[in-house]
Amino acid sequence: xxxxxxxxxxxxxxxxxxxxxxxxxxxxxxxxxxxxxxxxxxxxxxxxxxxxxxxxxxxxxxxxxxxxxxxxxxxxxxxxxxxxxxxxxxxxxxxxxxxxxxxxxxxxxxxxxxxxxxxxxxxxxxxxxxxxxxxxxxxxxxxxxxxxxxxxxxxxxxxxxxxxxxxxxxxxxxxxxxxxxxxxxxxxxxxxxxxxxxxxxxxxxxxxxxxxxxxxxxxxxxxxxxxxxxxxxxxxxxxxxxxxxxxxxxxxxxxxxxxxxxxxxxxxxxxxxxxxxxxxxxxxxxxxxxxxxxxxxxxxxxxxxxxxxxxxxxxxxxxxxxxxxxxxxxxxxxxxxxxxx
Ligand code: PBG
Numbered sequence: 001x002x003x004x005x006x007x008x009x010x011x012x013x014x015x016x017x018x019x020x021x022x023x024x025x026x027x028x029x030x031x032x033x034x035x036x037x038x039x040x041x042x043x044x045x046x047x048x049x050x051x052x053x054x055x056x057x058x059x060x061x062x063x064x065x066x067x068x069x070x071x072x073x074x075x076x077x078x079x080x081x082x083x084x085x086x087x088x089x090x091x092x093x094x095x096x097x098x099x100x101x102x103x104x105x106x107x108x109x110x111x112x113x114x115x116x117x118x119x120x121x122x123x124x125x126x127x128x129x130x131x132x133x134x135x136x137x138x139x140x141x142x143x144x145x146x147x148x149x150x151x152x153x154x155x156x157x158x159x160x161x162x163x164x165x166x167x168x169x170x171x172x173x174x175x176x177x178x179x180x181x182x183x184x185x186x187x188x189x190x191x192x193x194x195x196x197x198x199x200x201x202x203x204x205x206x207x208x209x210x211x212x213x214x215x216x217x218x219x220x221x222x223x224x225x226x227x228x229x230x231x232x233x234x235x236x237x238x239x240x241x242x243x244x245x246x247x248x249x250x251x252x253x254x255x256x257x258x259x260x261x262x263x264x265x266x267x268x269x270x271x272x273x274x275x276x277x278x279x280x281x282x283x284x285x286x287x288x289x290x291x292x293x294x295x296x297x298x299x300x301x302x303x304x305x306x307x308x309x310x311x312x313x314x315x316x317x318x319x320x321x322x323x324x325x326x327x328x329x330x331x332x333x334x335x336x337x338x339x340x341x
Contacts, residue, residue, distance in 0.1 A: 034317045036310060038081045038336055042127065042283070043329035045073060046219050047113045048090040058215035059288055060295045062327055064090050067116050073330075074117045074124055080333035084125030086175065086325055087113050090220050091134045099143055100135035104161035111169040118170040127202060128166040130159050130187065131178040139217070139225030141178040141234065150234055156183045163187045167196040175260070177204040179234040188255030202283060203256035206244035206270055209235035212263045212289030219288065244270045245277055252280060260325075263287040265312060268319035275320030284316050285325040294328075306335050 021027045048054060048064040056062045065073060070087075077085055089109040095102045102108055110128050117126050131141040132155065138144060142155030155178065163174045174191075176183050184203050191199050209232050217223035236243055248259050259278070261270045264286035275282045294312070298305040309328045316324045326332065 034314060036314045036317055036332075036336065038333040039083060040313070040317060040321070040323050041082050041329035041333060042084045042086055042125075042323055042325040043073075043077055043082055044086040044088060044285075044325055044327060045070060046088050046090055047109055049092050049109055056215065056219040058218050058292050059327065060292075060299065061331075062219065062291070064219065067113055070113055071116060071120055074121050076330060077333075078121050078124050080330060080337065082329050082333050083323075084127055084173070085117065086127040086129065088129055088216075088220055089113070089134055093221075096135055096137045096225065098137055100132040100158060103132050103135040103158065104165040106165050106168060108165070111165055114166060114169040114171045125172045126170075127173040127175050128171045130163045130166070130174050130176040130183075132158060132162070133178075133222050133226075134220050137225060138229070139222040139227070140229070141231065142180060148229065150180075152180050152182070155180050156186045159183050160186050160190045164190055164194060164196075167191060167194070167199045171199065173200040173202050173258075175202040175204060177207060177262075179204065179207050179231075179236070182254070184251045184256050185254035200257040201255060202258040202260055203248075203251040204262055204285075205248040205251040205256065205259040206261045206267075206274065207235050208238045208263065208267065210238060210263050210287065210289070212266070212287050214289055215292045216288035238266075241270060241273065245273060248274050248278060252278060257281065258283055258322075260285060263290060264316060264324065264326075265290050268315060271316070271319040271321055281322045282320055283323045283325065284319075284321050286312070286316070286327070288327070291327040310335060 021031050046064040047070055051066050053063040053065055053069050074085060087110055091102060114126050117124060133139055133141045140150050142150035143158060144150055159176060159178060166174050176187060184201060188201060251259055258281040260283040261267050261274060262285035264284040271282060271284050297303040309332055313324055313332055
């Protein structure tokens with residue numbers, strides 16, 4: 001005897017069938033709460049003084065770019081409607097110093113890169129990192145005393161000079177990533193005083209002392225300078241959450257237009273708290289180590305690259321992000337375009 005095929009029959013229980021809304025594509029689309037688009041993405045890029053491109057071994061698919069190559073990437077980003085690039089210069093070892101003077105050189109690499117992009121692609125947003133670590137011989141984000149402690153107020157003066165130099169080059173957004181106290185207020189006051197009233201500040205407000213930045217430090221060449229030291233005296237303890245709310249509140253009072261949480265995926269609880277508490281433009285940085293980790297799994301065939309990347313980026317939006325800095329930004333924008341048909 002052949003058994004009768006299983007039949008769905010009316011049940012007295014459950015009364016609620018949430019699967020009804022998940023049954024068909026049309027109703028899944030109707031109740032979808034968040035949609036990732038290219039508008040949500042910011043692409044971080046490494047710029048070097050050399051010609052052409054150089055691979056970053058711990059970040060497969062990411063290269064350091066000459067300004068000529070950067071312009072090609074800027075063109076792709078514009079074409080894909082990715083709103084902005086975030087620039088990270090790789091300083092030549094001989095240009096590094098104790099006081100990081102190269103950081104505010106109007107003819108420095110970051111400044112030249114900004115001018116080149118704004119001239120060719122004026123509509124593309126350009127973000128620069130305000131911090132001294134690419135320029136210091138010791139790899140710290142600020143100026144140190146004899147004991148190696150990063151001095152706050154002297155560093156803030158240097159950061160102000162760096163931010164003004166970026167503003168003079170025409171940058172749209174300066175992004176202080178240094179975690180010194182009071183730097184947002186100081187940078188804002190200086191920008192206003194110099195007439196740069198449209199220069200936006202994206203504050204790395206809740207930036208944690210994370211081990212996930214390792215591949216970035218390889219990419220900008222600061223890992224060797226930093227050696228075995230750490231950034232625990234200024235970046236936040238990964239164990240803390242209330243402190244992030246305090247930091248974001250201060251940066252907003254001091255004049256930040258946008259706030260950022262960093263790293264990303266392991267810190268989405270912080271994003272959600274920040275968004276709920278302040279309701280301001282909130283960003284997160286899916287950092288180099290997160291990228292490296294996913295790429296390693298993709299390379300082994302352990303995870304599906306397109307599906308996992310888009311899922312991860314959508315999770316940032318669900319957590320409350322208005323935008324995501326991601327090394328996957330251009331690939332994600334391509335996949336999203338393909339999906340639209
Ligand atoms: C430097 C800076 C870092 C990152 C962005 N800006 C590294 C650090 O603080 O050591 C990390 C980005 C990444 O890991 O992708 N101020």
